[in-house]
Amino acid sequence: MTQQIHIVEDDVAFGKMLTSFLERKGFAVSVSLTGKNARKAIAENNFDLLITDLHLPDDSGLDLLEFSQKVSPKTKVILMTGYAEVDTAVKAIKKGALDYISKPFRPEELLMVIEAESRELKTKLKSKSEKENDDSVAHENDFKSTDNFQSKPNFVVGISESSKKFNEYLKLVGPTDMCVLIQGESGTGKEVAAKAIHNYSKRKDKNFVAVDCGAIPKEIAASEFFGHVKGSFTGAVNDKKGHFEAADGGTLFLDEVGNLSYENQIQLLRALQERRIKPVGSNAEIDVDVRILSATNEDLQKAVSEGKFREDLYHRLNEFSIHIPSLHERKEDLFLFIEYFLAEANNSLGKDVIGLSKEVEEAFKNYSWPGNLRELKNVIKRSVLLTNSQFIPLEVIPREVILSENSKRSQMDFSRESNEKQLILNALKAADFNKTKAAKLLNITRKTLYNKIEQYQIEL
Numbered sequence: 217m218t219q220q221i222h223i224v225e226d227d228v229a230f231g232k233m234l235t236s237f238l239e240r241k242g243f244a245v246s247v248s249l250t251g252k253n254a255r256k257a258i259a260e261n262n263f264d265l266l267i268t269d270l271h272l273p274d275d276s277g278l279d280l281l282e283f284s285q286k287v288s289p290k291t292k293v294i295l296m297t298g299y300a301e302v303d304t305a306v307k308a309i310k311k312g313a314l315d316y317i318s319k320p321f322r323p324e325e326l327l328m329v330i331e332a333e334s335r336e337l338k339t340k341l342k343s344k345s346e347k348e349n350d351d352s353v354a355h356e357n358d359f360k361s362t363d364n365f366q367s368k369p370n371f372v373v374g375i376s377e378s379s380k381k382f383n384e385y386l387k388l389v390g391p392t393d394m395c396v397l398i399q400g401e402s403g404t405g406k407e408v409a410a411k412a413i414h415n416y417s418k419r420k421d422k423n424f425v426a427v428d429c430g431a432i433p434k435e436i437a438a439s440e441f442f443g444h445v446k447g448s449f450t451g452a453v454n455d456k457k458g459h460f461e462a463a464d465g466g467t468l469f470l471d472e473v474g475n476l477s478y479e480n481q482i483q484l485l486r487a488l489q490e491r492r493i494k495p496v497g498s499n500a501e502i503d504v505d506v507r508i509l510s511a512t513n514e515d516l517q518k519a520v521s522e523g524k525f526r527e528d529l530y531h532r533l534n535e536f537s538i539h540i541p542s543l544h545e546r547k548e549d550l551f552l553f554i555e556y557f558l559a560e561a562n563n564s565l566g567k568d569v570i571g572l573s574k575e576v577e578e579a580f581k582n583y584s585w586p587g588n589l590r591e592l593k594n595v596i597k598r599s600v601l602l603t604n605s606q607f608i609p610l611e612v613i614p615r616e617v618i619l620s621e622n623s624k625r626s627q628m629d630f631s632r633e634s635n636e637k638q639l640i641l642n643a644l645k646a647a648d649f650n651k652t653k654a655a656k657l658l659n660i661t662r663k664t665l666y667n668k669i670e671q672y673q674i675e676l
């Protein structure tokens with residue numbers, strides 16, 4: 217079936233360009249120029265995908281994301297951001313956006329993001345239907361990746377002390393039946409860690425069911441977790457198994473567990489205590505044997521002290537806790553991950569890129585990677601797509617990676633000469649040696665740039 221895409225973009229020409237490109241690729245595309253029109257369109261249609269600018273004259277992409285999640289929960293959302301807005305983009309991912317793409321981008325990059333997500337979805341739906349062999353069982357909200365970890369034995373363990381330690385913990389706690397709370401920033405690999413725990417356990421041949429608690433509207437959470445019987449509420453046209461039954465004998469991974477409403481927390485706690493569930497609208501109770509792993513990127517203890525998360529549930533979920541370090545804290549592992557993601561990208565895109573150019577290597581080392589492994593993986597994949605030589609050149613790297621961290625630092629630390637010279641060189645290269653553009657990137661005047669070029673005797 218043709219995928220329906222809605223673009224929200226106030227730049228008419230850019231919107232048109234994206235539309236005709238995506239239509240040529242076989243998508244059905246419509247466009248809104250304002251947030252107001254977009255809201256109307258979202259409420260009236262069941263778009264598969266919404267691609268929205270972060271800044272609109274009358275609205276914000278983040279608010280549109282929330283609106284869309286409420287009125288059309290199945291619509292996936294991709295945000296288009298300006299460079300240096302990664303922090304906001306990461307916030308959007310935490311709120312449930314599928315991905316973000318930094319402007320300026322080429323339409324091929326957007327297509328790659330869309331195709332990667334539809335591929336993941338298809339594989340997932342396929343493996344679901346194979347496993348469950350029952351059409352009435354649907355876990356529509358479970359769009360998290362359920363890659364088979366065993367088929368990828370080469371996941372990176374890392375050489376940094378913190379990586380070695382947390383991987384030891386995974387091995388240690390894996391074979392037990394303890395509930396584990398995995399904490400770490402967004403994109404650090406919490407789901408990969410949960411899958412590893414599952415694979416180290418005796419449950420490994422049973423299902424691993426991942427549920428994104430942040431994506432389930434609280435009104436339907438009980439039916440998602442415990443299932444429902446036909447006719448129990450409007451829209452319940454078939455009996456439906458819930459996540460607990462789907463994970464029976466195996467592992468249930470609750471991602472973003474801090475996002476569960478208070479009422480849903482009580483229901484979950486009861487199910488964990490009694491090891492029994494009751495589908496919505498049914499009188500019969502069903503015994504379930506499920507190991508719970510959960511993950512959060514917020515401070516759950518703080519949520520407990522503020523009364524937002526139940527203390528009894530917190531202790532139940534947290535029989536053992538594992539902290540996954542951010543990529544920034546495990547810089548020694550950076551090049552292992554780069555190698556791994558490069559091989560993965562070459563493989564999936566049919567390319568043969570050997571590595572990073574020296575300048576890109578430098579830029580990667582200096583960047584703080586706020587979106588962690590997910591951001592690194594995306595940046596590498598997009599860059600591999602755009603690289604037509606053996607080594608990834610600076611030109612294909614998103615500007616925020618080249619500049620934001622350095623330029624932030626430069627405001628505080630502009631006196632460090634080598635740093636400054638490198639920064640200016642990077643900006644010049646990124647701007648194709650156009651000085652006006654380079655000055656803009658650096659956030660300095662053209663005159664200052666000329667002075668600096670002279671001061672450092674940069675040859676142009």
Ligand SMILES: Nc1ncnc2c1ncn2[C@@H]1O[C@H](COP(=O)(O)OP(=O)(O)OP(=O)(O)O)[C@@H](O)[C@H]1O
Nearest residue numbers: 371372373401402403404405406407408513589590
């Ligand atoms: N050890 C690893 N080796 C290779 N790839 C990894 C590893 N850990 C994570 N990844 C990759 O990094 C990306 C982010 O990982 P994952 O989805 O597990 O993060 P997360 O912390 O669960 O994110 P979120 O908080 O947004 O749910 C995924 O594409 C995953 O395949």
